Amino acid sequence: xxxxxxxxxxxxxxxxxxxxxxxxxxxxxxxxxxxxxxxxxxxxxxxxxxxxxxxxxxxxxxxxxxxxxxxxxxxxxxxxxxxxxxxxxxxxxxxxxxxxxxxxxxxxxxxxxxxxxxxxxxxxxxxxxxxxxxxxxxxxxxxxxxxxxxxxxxxxxxxxxxxxxxxxxxxxxxxxxxxxxxxxxxxxxxxxxxxxxxxxxxxxxxxxxxxxxxxxxxxxxxxxxxxxxxxxxxxxxxxxxxxxxxxxxxxxxxxxxxxxxxxxxxxxxxxxxxxxxxxxxxxxxxxxxxxxxxxxxxxxxxxxxxxxxxxxxxxxxxxxxxxxxxxxxxxxxxxxxxxxxxxxxxxxxxxxxxxxxxxxxxxxxxxxxxxxxx
Numbered sequence: 001x002x003x004x005x006x007x008x009x010x011x012x013x014x015x016x017x018x019x020x021x022x023x024x025x026x027x028x029x030x031x032x033x034x035x036x037x038x039x040x041x042x043x044x045x046x047x048x049x050x051x052x053x054x055x056x057x058x059x060x061x062x063x064x065x066x067x068x069x070x071x072x073x074x075x076x077x078x079x080x081x082x083x084x085x086x087x088x089x090x091x092x093x094x095x096x097x098x099x100x101x102x103x104x105x106x107x108x109x110x111x112x113x114x115x116x117x118x119x120x121x122x123x124x125x126x127x128x129x130x131x132x133x134x135x136x137x138x139x140x141x142x143x144x145x146x147x148x149x150x151x152x153x154x155x156x157x158x159x160x161x162x163x164x165x166x167x168x169x170x171x172x173x174x175x176x177x178x179x180x181x182x183x184x185x186x187x188x189x190x191x192x193x194x195x196x197x198x199x200x201x202x203x204x205x206x207x208x209x210x211x212x213x214x215x216x217x218x219x220x221x222x223x224x225x226x227x228x229x230x231x232x233x234x235x236x237x238x239x240x241x242x243x244x245x246x247x248x249x250x251x252x253x254x255x256x257x258x259x260x261x262x263x264x265x266x267x268x269x270x271x272x273x274x275x276x277x278x279x280x281x282x283x284x285x286x287x288x289x290x291x292x293x294x295x296x297x298x299x300x301x302x303x304x305x306x307x308x309x310x311x312x313x314x315x316x317x318x319x320x321x322x323x324x325x326x327x328x329x330x331x332x333x334x335x336x337x338x339x340x341x342x343x344x345x346x347x348x349x350x351x352x353x354x355x356x357x358x359x360x361x362x363x364x365x366x367x368x369x370x371x372x373x374x
Contacts (some may be wrong), residue, residue, distance in 0.1 A: 005034065005036040006034075006035050006085055007036040007038065007085055008030055008035045008036070008037055008085065008088065009038040009039070009040060009062050009079060009082050009084035009087050009088070010027055010037070010039045010088040010090060011039075011040045011043075011075055011079060011087060011089050011090060011091075011094055012040070012090040013068075013071040013072075013093060013094060014042075014091050014093075014096075015041070015090060015091070016044060016344070017041055017044040017054055017056075018256060018332075019071050019270055020174075020280070021111075021113065022111075023052065024050075025177065025352050026111075026359060027039050027050075027052045028052060028360070029352075029356045029359055029360075030363065031052050032050075032051070032223050033360055035363070037051065038052070038053050038054075038055060038084060039052055039053070039054045039055065040057065040075055040078050040079060040082070041055070041056050041057045042056070042057050042059070042074070043056070043057070043058055043281075044056050044249070045061070048211070049106035051135060055078055055082070057074040057075065057078060059071075059074060068093050072093070072094075075094070075097065075365070079097070080104070084106070085107060085367065086106070086107040086108075086363060087106050087107070089109065089111060090111045090113065092116050092138075092142070093130040095141070095145040095146075095216050098145050098148070098149050099145065099148060102148060102149060107366045107367070107369075108150055109149070109150060109151045109152065109153060109362070109366075110145070110146055110149060110150070110151075110152045110153075111155075111172075112152055112154045112155065112159055112163065113155050114155070114273060114277070115156065116137075116138055116142070117135040117142075117372050118272040118273045118276065119273045120135040121135055121272060122194065122271045122272060135308045135327070143166055146163065146166040146167055147166045149167065149308055150167065150366055150369075151167060151168040151169070151170065151224065151362060151366065152166065152167060152168070153169070153170045153172045153359075154170070154171055154172070155173060155174055155277065155278070156171075156173065156278055157278075158277070159276075167218075170358055170359075170362050171339060172199075172355045172356070172359060174278055174283075175278075175280070175283050175351050175352050175355055176284045176351060177285060177351065177352040177353075178347065178351040178353060181359060183259075184259045184260070185232065186262075186332055186335075186336040187332065189259075189260055190218055190260050190262070190302070191218065191329055192217060192218040192260060192261040192262060193208075193217060193219055193220070193261055193262065193263040193264070193325060193329075194219070194220040194221070194222070194257060194261045194263070194264055195219075195221055195222070195223075195258070195265045195266070195267075196221075196222045196249070196254060196264075196284075197221075197222075197231065199221055199224060199225045199226055199231070199232050201225040201230055202268065202269040202271060203266075203371060204266075204267030204268055204269060204271070204295070205221065205269055206230075207315060207316060207321065208321065210239070211318040211319075212239050212325065213237075213238055213239040214240060214322070215242075215322060215326060215329075216241060217242060217329060217355060218243075219239070219242050219243045219244070220243075220244045220257055220260075220261060221244070221245050221246065221256070222245075222247065222248070222249045223247075224248050225269055240324055252282065255288055257273065258284070258288035259288065261290060262291070262326065262328070262329060262335055263290060263292070263310075263329065263335070264281065264282075264285030264288070264289055264292050264293070265294070266279045266285075266292070266293075266295065267293075267295055267313070267321065268295050268297075269295075269315055270295065270297070270315065270316070274295070274297070275297045276297075276299065277299075278299065278300075278303075279294065279300070279364045282294050282300065283351075285310075285342070286307065286309055286343060286345060286346040286350060287342075287343060287350075287351065289339045289340060289342065289343040290339045291309060291310035291311070291328060291335045291339045292304060292309055292310035292311075292338075293310055293313060293321075293324055293328060294310065294311075294312055294314075295312065295313070295314075296312035296314055297312075300312060303345075303350070307345035308337075308338060308341045308343075309339070309342030310342065311324050311328065311336050321336075
C-alpha cells in the first residue's frame with residue numbers, strides 16, 4: 001500500500017465512464033488503497049465518485065481516423081497536465097502515446113481487454129484476404145510498444161504467454177465483485193431463465209429464442225441492442241412472447257433479477273476471441289447462486305466442471321440447448337445444488353478480491369522500481 005498519495009492515471013478513449021473493469025474494479029480499488037486516482041475519458045461525463053476523479057475530453061470528429069487523431073492529442077495533453085507517476089492505458093490505439101509517456105519518465109501499463117489479433121480475424125467489415133496480414137501488422141506493432149513499457153495486464157489466460165514474451169505480464173481476470181443475491185427459497189423462484197449482456201447476433205440471443213420456442217418458461221433479457229435490425233429480428237421471433245425485456249440494468253437490478261430466476265445463460269458463438277476469454281456474466285451468475293448454462297468452450301468447460309455449477313452446450317445446436325434448459329428447469333434438486341456450488345466457488349476464488357491483490361502488487365512493484373532508479 002502506498003505511504004503517500006501517489007498519483008495514478010487510467011486512460012480510455014473508447015469505454016463508458018462507469019465501465020465495470022476500469023472504473024468500478026481497477027480505479028475504485030486503487031482509490032480505496034490510498035492512491036490519488038484519475039481517469040481520462042473522451043466524450044463521456046466528468047465526475048468525482050468513489051474517490052476517483054474522472055476527466056472528460058469533449059470534441060467533435062468526422063470519422064474513425066479523425067476520432068483517433070484528435071483523442072490522442074487531447075489525451076496526451078491532459079495526461080501531461082495531470083502528471084501522474086503511473087499511466088494505465090485501456091485501448092489499443094493508446095499504445096501510440098505510450099512511448100511519449102515513457103520519455104517523460106513515467107511508468108506505463110497497457111491493459112489488454114481483448115486479444116486484438118484474434119479479434120481482427122473475425123471482423124466482418126474487413127475482407128477475409130486482408131484479415132491475416134492486418135492481424136500480423138497489429139501484432140508486430142503491439143509487440144514493439146509493449147517491449148518498451150513497464151507492464152501489461154490481460155483479461156484472459158490465453159493472452160498471458162504472448163505478453164510475457166514482451167515484458168512483465170499479469171492476468172487480471174473479469175471476476176465480479178463479491179455480492180450474493182438475496183436469499184430466496186429455490187421453490188419460490190420463477191420457472192425462468194435469463195441472459196444479461198450486449199444484445200448481438202454472435203452472443204447467442206437468437207439461438208436461445210429458437211431453443212425455447214416450445215418450452216414453458218419466462219425468459220428475462222437485459223442489455224443494450226447492438227443494432228436496430230437485430231432488435232427487430234428478435235422481436236419478430238415467435239418465442240419473443242416469452243420474453244420480459246428489461247433493457248440496461250445496473251448491478252443492484254442485476255442481483256435482484258438473479259434472485260428470481262433458475263438459470264443464467266451465456267451462449268456466445270464459437271468465435272476465436274470468445275473461445276479464449278472468460279465471460280464475466282458466468283461468474284456473476286455463480287456469485288448469485290444460480291446454475292449456469294454456457295457455451296462448451298474448453299476454458300468455460302474447465303470452470304463449470306471444476307465447480308460443478310451447471311452445464312455447457314454447443315451454442316449453435318438449438319435442439320441440444322432446448323434439452324439442457326428443459327432438464328435443468330425440471331430437476332430443481334440438482335439445479336439448486338449446482339447454484340450453491342457455483343456460489344461457493346465464486347466466494348472462494350472467482351471474485352474481484354482475488355484479482356485486486358495482483359493489481360496492488362503490480363503497482364507497488366512498479367513504484368519500488370521507479371524509486372530504485374531515481
